Amino acid sequence: MTYRVVVIPGDGIGPEVVAAALGVLRKAAAKGGVNIEYEHCLAGGAALDQCGEPLPAATVAAAKAADAVLLGAVGGPKWDGVAPHLRAEKAILGLRKALGLYANLRPVRVWDALAPHSPLKAEAVAGADILIVRELSGGIYYGARKEAHVADAPDEAWDTEIYTAPEIERIVRVACRAARLRRKRVTSVDKANVLATSRLWRTVAERTAAAFPDVRLDHLYVDNCAMQLVLAPKNFDVIVTGNLFGDILSDEAAVLAGSIGLLPSASLGDGPGLYEPIHGSAPDIAGQGVANPIGCILSAAMLLRHSLDAKAAADAIEQAVEAVLAEGYRTADLYRPGLTRLSTEEMARRIEEEI
């Protein structure tokens, strides 16, 4: 059997980190006996330049027909001035929608070797290991909205946060299943003291988690969670929350790890999954060979695990990354005197060798 993976390098440092990750993915797949066929597609600024739109129909069609999509990063100041419907964000939101991606998994692991790079004191953060499960296809991102442009009336705009019970159920189930493979705790985050959607969220979360008696569920208000992530990140195992709160909290949690260059993500639905590092396209450092490819490499590991059912190959990549970091190899963003500095490509090759 041959799997099909669509590769979207994108903009800025996207092509560099994707090239690096593909090398590692090829190596791990070969070693694990996983056959993959790759198809390169356009999205974001690159697509806008070449096709006049940020998400060409050909990319969507290829992604839908594939087993998984590996994406670098899209967007950049070059395209910041374009009309709203042509913006790079539309490629991301469009792909999520086209592929029915409703579960965004954002693991944040503070590797011991990197705790000194965290903005938090090492004793508070070392060993933290959080998985944020963000609902990705509902909430205020996709509710009805009204832009402000009514003549002769004060400008007014609105957005609708909306959730149905089945949407909440399926994402809480994803979180509970993930927790079973970890420390068996799920923290559901909402603002149930104010929002109707949050009250529904809390009720459905309780009901859904009841089917997982081995998993302990608790609840936090989003404002309190924003505090606790900084105060006591080690207390969290799995966090499950809606689209907007997940956007904010997953980025807040990300910076605890010392470098967002290290962090992967997976967006899952019932079809192909989308895998991408959480960092942006960082056009200011593009083409210099200094970008950290580890976020993209760990995204490739998630791809193997979640879409290609290749747990051993995924583990091999993750262990190799951990070993290489422990041995003191670093890209520019994490380099300190006494360690060994590698370029984007060299880092990928070190990880390949380690596999």
Added chain:
Amino acid sequence: MTYRVVVIPGDGIGPEVVAAALGVLRKAAAKGGVNIEYEHCLAGGAALDQCGEPLPAATVAAAKAADAVLLGAVGGPKWDGVAPHLRAEKAILGLRKALGLYANLRPVRVWDALAPHSPLKAEAVAGADILIVRELSGGIYYGARKEAHVADAPDEAWDTEIYTAPEIERIVRVACRAARLRRKRVTSVDKANVLATSRLWRTVAERTAAAFPDVRLDHLYVDNCAMQLVLAPKNFDVIVTGNLFGDILSDEAAVLAGSIGLLPSASLGDGPGLYEPIHGSAPDIAGQGVANPIGCILSAAMLLRHSLDAKAAADAIEQAVEAVLAEGYRTADLYRPGLTRLSTEEMARRIEEEI
């Protein structure tokens, strides 16, 4: 002229910290020649127990007729099981609405002496001085909503985030005026790449800030702001944002300071202002004399400054707090060997002596 201040001790440690703050307020007012008459009122659990509702009409009437309200904290597990309309939050939201409080000011200052208590590395956080200006009477807190209970249909709930241009204008103006007295920078936070309300917010913020040519305005997406607060808190001066984002970001920023026991808040409208420490009622430590009264004491300073036009008296309190901390006096939450440990009351008296 005699000012009228309504005092709402509330629940848990509320009465202790309010008593401590009143001592300091009396001292500073006397020294500054400010005449104040105090009226004690009920709200929260205490009101529920004595009057059957969390926000009695008498409290609302007294607050409306006063120049300012000083509040301790409301709520606690004792009342967690009550019906939604009886919850302590209703007292807070009800007071905000009754007094037309649209601007919540949340200063976060990382005093040098306390930087070791921050979860962040001292070099990253020492000297940070942020003022978060949160819109408090609009947005998704007050938009239409629908609870989930429709028979024979999948449960669905929704909330409406809604803003008008005049609401945005007046809060951005508050932020710009505050920035003029500080480092003259305002960061407006939104999610304009997704939300219609955020796009209106951004447009109106630009237009409003144009009238303050000496103030520099920039914009951040809320997810990025959640990152930057942890990565580079010293880069912020004034942050202005909507009700929900402000709730999350102000709590996130609060933990940077090392103890939320230190932080005050002011909620302002066109009438009397409401002043309260940002900490909760902490029933687990109530009545033990260990609560930190400084958040409430600094709230009293804000009350003097913003509602009683008594800048000198406000400055006197703030300088006294700074001096007492620098001299090594601490309540239990911030005590470390080598420093001098004080009870709630003793801390208040030390600050009074310093004034």
